[in-house]
Amino acid sequence: MTDISRRQVTLDEVAERAGVSRSAASRVINNAPHVSKAKREAVQRAVVDLGYVPNATARALATQQAGAVVLAISSDNPQVFADPFFAEVVVGVNSVLEETELELMLLLATSTRGQTRLEQLLRTRQADGVMMMSTHGDTLAELADKADVPVVFGGRPVNFEPRFYVDADNRGGARLATEHLVDKGRTRIATITGRMDEGAGTARFKGYQEALAVAGLDAGRVAHGDFSEDGGSRAMAELLSEHPDLDAVFIASDQMAIGALRVLTDAGRSVPGDVAIVGFNDIPSARHTAPPLTTVNQPIQALGREMARMLQSLMSGETPSPLILPTRLIQRAST
Amino acid sequence: MTDISRRQVTLDEVAERAGVSRSAASRVINNAPHVSKAKREAVQRAVVDLGYVPNATARALATQQAGAVVLAISSDNPQVFADPFFAEVVVGVNSVLEETELELMLLLATSTRGQTRLEQLLRTRQADGVMMMSTHGDTLAELADKADVPVVFGGRPVNFEPRFYVDADNRGGARLATEHLVDKGRTRIATITGRMDEGAGTARFKGYQEALAVAGLDAGRVAHGDFSEDGGSRAMAELLSEHPDLDAVFIASDQMAIGALRVLTDAGRSVPGDVAIVGFNDIPSARHTAPPLTTVNQPIQALGREMARMLQSLMSGETPSPLILPTRLIQRAST
C-alpha cells in the first residue's frame, strides 16, 4: 500500500519522468489514440512509479464536467431524511454509481439556504446531473425540470409531470391493497391518506377510490393524515367518531398504520376481527406489530438504481422513458 | 425566480459590466478589503443583474480547496448502509454542514473499487476533510488516520485508536444495560455479542463483562452474533442449548434481540417472566415487539453533528479532543 501522505504528483512530472511531452502523457492517461506503444508504456511505468493520480478539479475545469452527480432531497422538514426510505434509495443509487467514475453528492435542502444551493447547483453545472426527490411544493421541481442539467425525479410531484422520472406504482399498490380488503368481504372501507401535497399521498388516495368504485362501494370514509404515527392516531380517532361503522381501513403508510392500530386496540376494536387494516411501505416494524401488518411493498433500492441508470442515460444524450416500478401486497395477519 | 437555463456568467463579465478590474470584482465577491465603496456597490449590482454565481471548480483549482467534505462508509456489505443508523448520522452531519459552504460527498466503499477510490481521495485532496465510518478492518482506518487530509472517525476501530473520533459510549451503555438486569435480580445473565471485528461489538461485550464482574456474577454465558436478526436467532438457540439455566440476556443489538425474542417465545420461555432481555440501539421496531424491548439509546444525530463539528475544527487548524457521547437506558416491558 502506497504512502498516502505524499503531495500531489502532476502530469508534468509524469511526462518528464517518462521522457515525453505533457500532451502525450495526457493521451495515455485518457487512453486516447496517437501514441506509440513505446511511449505509452513509458508513461504507464512513470504513473506507477510516481503514484500519479489525476487532479479531478483541474480536469473538471478543463473538460467542463464535474465528474459528480447529486442526489437532492428537498423537504421542509430535516427529519424526513432520517426515514430509512432514503437510506435504501442511496444504496440503490450507489450500486450503479460505483461502476462509474462519478462521485455522489448529497444535498438535503431543507432551509431556504439549501434551496438556494440547489438552484445554484442546477444553474452552474457544478454537477453533471441531479436526482431529485422532492416531498413537497412543485415550483422547485418545475424549475429543476427546465434546467439544462440532466435531472431525473424520484417520485412525481403533485401537479406536475416531470420529463424524466422513476416512481413506484403508488396508485396500483393502493388499489391492490384496497381490493384485498374487498376480497376479504369488507364493505365499509375507510382510508387514512398521507399528505396530499405529496405525489405519493394523492396517488395512494386515487388508488383507494378506484378500487372502491370498481367494487361499487362507498369511498366516503376518509380522514387525512401526514404519514406520521401521530397523524395516523389522530386520523383513526376521527374516523372512528365519524364513521363508527367502518370494518376496514386502507392506511397510506405503515407509520400511520401503527398509530391507527393503537387507537383501534384502545377503542376495543379487534384487528382484524372487527376492523381489517393494511398499510403501505413495508417498513421493518410492520412485521413486529400485533398483529403483524399487511402492507404494500415498493422496491426502494430498485428505485434508486433506476434513477441512477436513467440519469446516466440522460447524461449520455439519450432520451429515456419514465419508469414506474411495480409494488406488491405483503399479506400478514392484520387482514 | 431567475431563469435557470442560462449559461455560465464569468467574473470577467461582472467586472466589465461594473467597469472595474477583475481583481476588484474578485475582492468584492470574497468580501476582501481594499475596495472603494463605489466600486463595491457597482460590482454587487452587476452580480445581481447578471445573476453571477462563482464557478466552484475554478475556485477550487485556484485555492487548492475542494469546498467539499466526504462521509465515507467502508464496509464489506453494501446493505449495511440501508441501516437507518446512517440516515440519522447523515441528518446530523448535514445540519452543521448546512451552515457552511461545504458540499457533502457520500462514499460508500464496499467493493475494492470503492476502497481504492477512498484511498485516492485521501491522497489527492479532492475533499478538504473526511468523516470516516468503518465497520470492519483496521488497515484502511490506520491509513486514513495518517493521511494529511483532516480525518475524523465515527466510532472506533477494534485494534486502533484514531487521533480524532467521536463515538457513542458503547461500553458504558452495555454496562448500564447489564447492571439493570442485575438490579432486576437476575443472576444467570447471558449475552449475545455483535461482530467482534467491529469496535461497537467488542466495546459492548466489555461493558457486559465489567458489570458482571462488579456484581460478582459469572460472565461465561456468551454466544456470538453478527448484529443481524438471524444471527440473533442462531445465537439465542445456541445459548438455550448450552446454558438452559439462563434468566436474562444482554443482546448487543435490537435486531438480534428481535430474533432472539422469537426463539425464546418459540421455546416456551416467557419474556420477561422466565428470561429478561435488553437490546441496544433503540430502533423504532423495539417499541413494537411483544413485549416492547428495553434497550440502550445512543444519540445518533448528535454523533453526526459532532463529527462534522470536529472536522470543521480540524480543518481550521485546531486540535480537538476525541468525544464520547453518552448512551442511556430506555426501559420497556422486556425486563
Next chain:
DNA sequence: GTGAAAGCGCTAACAC
C-alpha cells in the same frame, strides 16, 4: 505520432 500553446474561471502576489 508528436509537441507547443492556448485556455477552463478563478485567486493571489505584486507593483503601482
Next chain:
DNA sequence: GTGTTAGCGCTTTCAC
C-alpha cells in the same frame, strides 16, 4: 485602493 500578472493542473486544438 487599484490593476496587472502569473499561475492552479489539466485538456485540446492545431500545426508539424
